[in-house]
Amino acid sequence: MNSQICWKAVQRRDALARPRFWYAVKTTGVYCRPGCPARLPRRENVEFFMDARDAQVRGYRPCRRCKPDQPDTDWTERMCAHIHAHLDGDLTLQALGRFAEMSPSHLQRKFKASVGISPREYVNQKRLEAFKRGARRGDSVTESLYGAGFGAGSRLYEQAHRRLGMTPAEYRRGGAGVRVRYTLGKSALGPVTLAATARGICAVRFGNRIEELRREFPDAEFVKDDAALLEWKNALLAHIAGERFTSGLPLDVQATAFQRRVWNYLRTIPVGETRTYSAVAAGIGQPTAARAIAQACARNPVAVLVPCHRVLSAYGKKMGYRWGSQRKRDLLQSETGAAPQSFPELAGR
Numbered sequence: 001m002n003s004q005i006c007w008k009a010v011q012r013r014d015a016l017a018r019p020r021f022w023y024a025v026k027t028t029g030v031y032c033r034p035g036c037p038a039r040l041p042r043r044e045n046v047e048f049f050m051d052a053r054d055a056q057v058r059g060y061r062p063c064r065r066c067k068p069d070q071p072d073t074d075w076t077e078r079m080c081a082h083i084h085a086h087l088d089g090d091l092t093l094q095a096l097g098r099f100a101e102m103s104p105s106h107l108q109r110k111f112k113a114s115v116g117i118s119p120r121e122y123v124n125q126k127r128l129e130a131f132k133r134g135a136r137r138g139d140s141v142t143e144s145l146y147g148a149g150f151g152a153g154s155r156l157y158e159q160a161h162r163r164l165g166m167t168p169a170e171y172r173r174g175g176a177g178v179r180v181r182y183t184l185g186k187s188a189l190g191p192v193t194l195a196a197t198a199r200g201i202c203a204v205r206f207g208n209r210i211e212e213l214r215r216e217f218p219d220a221e222f223v224k225d226d227a228a229l230l231e232w233k234n235a236l237l238a239h240i241a242g243e244r245f246t247s248g249l250p251l252d253v254q255a256t257a258f259q260r261r262v263w264n265y266l267r268t269i270p271v272g273e274t275r276t277y278s279a280v281a282a283g284i285g286q287p288t289a290a291r292a293i294a295q296a297c298a299r300n301p302v303a304v305l306v307p308c309h310r311v312l313s314a315y316g317k318k319m320g321y322r323w324g325s326q327r328k329r330d331l332l333q334s335e336t337g338a339a340p341q342s343f344p345e346l347a348g349r
Helices: 003-012 052-057 073-085 093-100 104-115 119-137 141-147 154-164 168-172 210-216 230-240 257-266 277-283 290-298 325-335
Strands: 022-025 030-032 046-049 179-187 190-196 201-206 221-224
Touching (some): 003 046, 030 052, 093 104, 104 119, 179 210, 179 230, 190 210, 210 221, 277 290
Parallel strands (some): 179 221
Antiparallel strands (some): 022 030, 022 046, 179 190, 190 201
């Protein structure tokens, strides 16, 4: 670390200064980011650190203006943009470390603390999204896989299979060859759509949402099958009505690694209890990922069975529910006093 280069970055208030560093002011006892808007200190009162934790160990406290102990959104945006632009290139931890000018282990910790998942999981997630876009454009499976940066290995093909819930070829064909059974029910909170594949329940949504599913998989075979799904539907409706729910229904949901961790945690929240987004973030070991927790809740494909309605915003506000704030309040009210329940973890898909 060159102290002259670092000092010049502090003078320029260069928030994207590289290499990344923090500076501390001896006279105030605080440490800051190089882009901090606070009044510039005198050079002789400044020392530099490559890791914020080193500054904390030396007794410095975080600045209240630039919040150097919070995730570095500028750094995160730059790393994510680099990954998006090089999905077909070398995105190993070592290569990303060279780009960020930090050790692979340091990058791993910082990226996971900021984004909520590891760099590898993020790369795989973005490559899968790129594959989906290519497949929907009509590109061949091979073109889509290579264009997304997957390569030709069978392990990567199987990974796409697990996360899509079908083979890449089936996905490209809009779900052709996949049978989705569905049924409609009348719950205490309005109509409910329940859909399932051969593996388990893939969708629970309030209202008649079959057309939404058809749009995502226009060539899948959708079959209304009230008789086959009657037991699952009755269990779901009973639970919505506030009755005891003891059996874990099988689920077949598409999820990123981070979403799966969040959803599994939500299924451990006892009936009648709630958690804040921050509490869930701490519960999965990612205390700075509250915003990502909210996004995972919003993308929950199986309402009630993954109880995202039990997560509240700050100060206990019952807001931010995909199916409406009133339904959220009604669900929580119906669960008050119900017996605790337990669910098996979501399978790794």
